[in-house]
Amino acid sequence: MLASKTSIQLPVFDVSKPLTPSCLSSLSLACEEWGFFHIINHGISKDLYNKLRCLSNQLFDQPYEQKLKAGPSSNIRTYTPHFIASPFFESIRVSGPDFFASAKSSSEVLLNQTTSEFSEVLREYGMKMRTLSNKIIEMLLMSLGEDFGKKFEPEFLNSEGYLRINNYSPPETNEKEVEGLGMHTDMSCITIVYQDETGGLQVRSKEGKWMDIDPYAETLVVNVGDLMQAWSNGKLRSSEHRVVLKERKNRFSLAFFWCFEDNKVVFAPDEVVGENGLRGYRPFLCGDYMKFRENSEKGKFEKVGFTVKDFAGTGFV
Numbered sequence: 001m002l003a004s005k006t007s008i009q010l011p012v013f014d015v016s017k018p019l020t021p022s023c024l025s026s027l028s029l030a031c032e033e034w035g036f037f038h039i040i041n042h043g044i045s046k047d048l049y050n051k052l053r054c055l056s057n058q059l060f061d062q063p064y065e066q067k068l069k070a071g072p073s074s075n076i077r078t079y080t081p082h083f084i085a086s087p088f089f090e091s092i093r094v095s096g097p098d099f100f101a102s103a104k105s106s107s108e109v110l111l112n113q114t115t116s117e118f119s120e121v122l123r124e125y126g127m128k129m130r131t132l133s134n135k136i137i138e139m140l141l142m143s144l145g146e147d148f149g150k151k152f153e154p155e156f157l158n159s160e161g162y163l164r165i166n167n168y169s170p171p172e173t174n175e176k177e178v179e180g181l182g183m184h185t186d187m188s189c190i191t192i193v194y195q196d197e198t199g200g201l202q203v204r205s206k207e208g209k210w211m212d213i214d215p216y217a218e219t220l221v222v223n224v225g226d227l228m229q230a231w232s233n234g235k236l237r238s239s240e241h242r243v244v245l246k247e248r249k250n251r252f253s254l255a256f257f258w259c260f261e262d263n264k265v266v267f268a269p270d271e272v273v274g275e276n277g278l279r280g281y282r283p284f285l286c287g288d289y290m291k292f293r294e295n296s297e298k299g300k301f302e303k304v305g306f307t308v309k310d311f312a313g314t315g316f317v
């Protein structure tokens with residue numbers, strides 16, 4: 001049984017302008033409480049989104065045997081079929097820094113023909129997401145401390161992103177809502193999500209209540225991931241979230257994960273930890289945490305069970 005839910009009104013930030021001190025304090029509150037917020041004027045046009053949606057659907061519409069050629073037992077492993085994350089979820093992964101090349105190899109396997117349309121669109125989307133991620137990291141750093149933007153930006157300079165293009169297809173007979181993607185936290189520093197008009201994204205409150213994050217046109221959802229929670233000594237919260245499917249129609253989403261490089265030592269700076277000096281996480285290598293999540297049975301496909309607290313938590317925060 002899925003519990004009843006309520007919507008939350010998350011603050012909306014215009015990322016095309018410098019944030020005022022009052023915006024920064026509202027950002028810091030939102031990240032402490034929810035780890036989620038909205039952004040507008042992000043530079044992703046409706047046209048780009050529609051193109052990407054349409055081209056992605058052509059890939060999802062391929063026969064199953066064809067899609068499995070990019071599946072978990074293939075050599076490219078960019079397609080996640082149904083029944084791995086959930087029976088209702090399939091996804092295609094496109095990785096940076098060369099989004100064009102990554103998209104090209106997947107789309108050619110999936111379509112069984114040479115094509116560059118999908119790759120061109122992914123190049124543009126990927127580049128925009130990289131710029132946006134850097135901007136959001138800067139905003140988050142500034143929300144932690146006045147001069148932290150300039151001071152700690154270099155720590156994030158070698159970060160890179162990957163996009164998961166998600167297609168949710170609920171059972172045709174369902175009367176109640178079903179979980180399209182189970183409860184999990186993201187491994188990323190931050191995640192930028194484009195959810196379609198269907199909605200269904202939910203965040204779990206500190207008290208354990210599921211809250212709807214309603215979709216708004218032209219608005220992206222941003223959430224803090226585990227790496228940022230550890231780096232910020234728990235000041236920015238990586239919340240549990242999930243996707244529920246309430247309508248008997250497909251749901252499409254784009255989730256962009258911005259992560260530290262594998263050999264980055266994740267360790268909260270003294271200034272971020274503050275005067276009491278209590279550290280909630282021991283230092284760890286980003287790549288080791290990624291492996292821990294990928295390998296642990298319960299951590300499979302980012303289901304909660306093991307998070308960065310289990311991996312590197314000291315119990316102090």
Ligand SMILES: O=C(O)CCC(=O)C(=O)O
Pocket residue numbers: 164166181186193194195201241242243253254255
């Ligand atoms: O589909 C969505 O709206 C969010 C997906 C998500 O949480 C994820 O891929 O980690």
Ligand SMILES: [Fe+2]
Pocket residue numbers: 184185186191241
């Ligand atoms: Fe997620």
